[in-house]
Amino acid sequence: MVEMTLVGLRVVLEVARAGSFSGAAERLGYSQSAVSRQVLVMEKVVGTALFERHARGVRATAAGEVLVRHAGRVIDGVAAAGQELAGLRDRLAGRLSVGGYPTASAVLLPRAIGRLLRVHPGLQIRVVEGSTPAQLQALRRGRLEVAILATGKGLPAYELDGLQLSELARGRGSGVAVAESHAFAAREFVRPDELVDEVWVVGARSGDAPEFGAWPGIEEPRVSFAVRDWPTRLGLVAAGLGIALVPGVAAESVPRGVRWVPVREEGSGFGRTAWAVTGADPGPAASAMVGALQAEAVEFGTRAP
Known part of the structure; x- marks a missing residue:
């Protein structure tokens, strides 16, 4: 009794993707005759044609489209199983x-x-x-x-x-998160002296680390809110209720409605080095x-x- 095989499913899938037997053969590294044999075997299994020829190659029949759809799932599942099994053998498991x-x-x-x-x-x-x-x-x-x-x-x-300690590469430096409606939002960068009169949303633990406070060097920052959680802080920024200091390492975490703008420090301010520690x-x-x-x-x- 002839049965479906993983090789046959992969061949059918690649023929459909390439639109020709020769294209599938090139992708798979098979001869064209080997591809044709696998397609014939699979057609024998399903009892009907899987592809029909046209001027520029072949296209899947209705039966072929069904098999191609399931073949993709089967092959993805086998790949996932292989990855999981590899994980079991991984020396770092x-x-x-x-x-x-x-x-x-x-x-x-x-x-x-x-x-x-x-x-x-x-x-x-x-x-x-x-x-x-x-x-x-x-x-x-x-x-x-x-x-x-x-x-x-x-x-x-x-x-x-x-x-x-292993030093992590220095990235973008630090900047400020501002609402999209803020005047800074259209800027490529701002300078520390431009931040003095801004209203700040800070962290409730601003005494623990600079990233929880206003920009370093501002003696008496105007603070609108001091909140514990990072998402709340950025939410207040999005609502236009102040700006917040955000190191470049977290620039991509700002939500919709907020823009991160780098601060050009000119040799002072928030310089720091990040380390991975073990x-x-x-x-x-x-x-x-x-x-x-x-x-x-x-x-x-x-x-x-």
Whole structure:
């Protein structure tokens, strides 16, 4: 009894996509006669013609269209199964706990995790939210394998002895989130001195880290709202109730109705360096996570906001 095969389904799918037997043969690396034989076998299985010839090649019959539709699903399913099985054999399969400060966790960390899981689908990654001091403590106690932190002007001098730091590429610098109706929204950049008279939406924990406050150097900023959650803060910006400081690493997290505008610092202001931090002897999964963070950070520097 002749039965459908995965090879036959793939051949039928490629003939339909290419519009010819010769085109399918080229895509698959088969001879044209081998493609013709596979199509004949599949036609024998279904009991009717799958393709009809025309001046420029072939097109699927009604039966062919049905088979092509299901063939795509079957082949995708087999590919997914293969990826999942590969994950079971992946030497990095297991659990990994990672974390970072809020603005790094908005875009950079999720994308780096996605990059890592595409290569090592067997990993199970847990994202740990918390302040930088709490994450450093968790690193020392072995409850966290990788954290992202920032150093620079206005940040605490964290105790980093015994930890391994890997610098992440410097990206876009910092900027401000403004409503689309704001005068800055049409600008390519603004200068720090232009921010002095602006009304600010800040974080409720603005004393903990610069990204929660107004632009550094403004002695008495005019604050309209101080809120805890990042989405609320940007929502208030979208409503035109103030502007907010947003590091470039989180520029792509701004919602609809908000535009991120870089601030040209001219040698002062919000300069900082981001680091991926691990224990003194990171395992293979933690090292791979650091590599993914570094690769994603490089791309951040080349993408438009």
